[in-house]
Amino acid sequence: MPRYFTLQQANETLTKVRPMMDEIMSIRQKVLETFPDTWPDVVRTAGNGGNPALSKLLFEFDRFDMLIHQILGLGIEIKDINIGLIDFPALKDNIEVYLCWRYGEEDIQFWHEIDAGFAGRQPIATF
Secondary structure: OOOOOHHHHHHHHHHHHHHHHHHHHHHHHHHHHHOOHHHHHHHHHHHOOHHHHHHHHHHEEEEEHHHHHHOOOOOEEEEEOOOEEEEEEEEEOOOOOOOEOOOOOOOOEEEEEOOOOOOEEEHHHHO
16 A cells, blocks of 8 residues: 655655655766766666666765665655656545645645646646
8 A cells, every 4th residue: 555645744855855866866967978878778677676787987976876765755645757757646635636846946836646747747736
């Protein structure tokens, strides 16, 4: 059973997650600048046990993978690592929804139904 966050809990958890996302996005940028052809492999293997060849090639990959696992371990879903999009499972009227945060946003400003995805984000005021 997933962990459900209240809006307050999700925003409080962001205080832990934001520095991790800062580092993830920094590593991402470094990999893209240094080894642009390997980034798709990094995204594909992060959180899935890694890739030994990439681990040897990229010192940062181990740290990247650890940060991904730390975020997942908090009960947060990573939706798009390229834009830093994460979802916090929540309940609205006893229906599972996501509190949605994108890297660079101050706090959680949007939510969406499970099937709606990023395109279906609605202002948090309607939550």
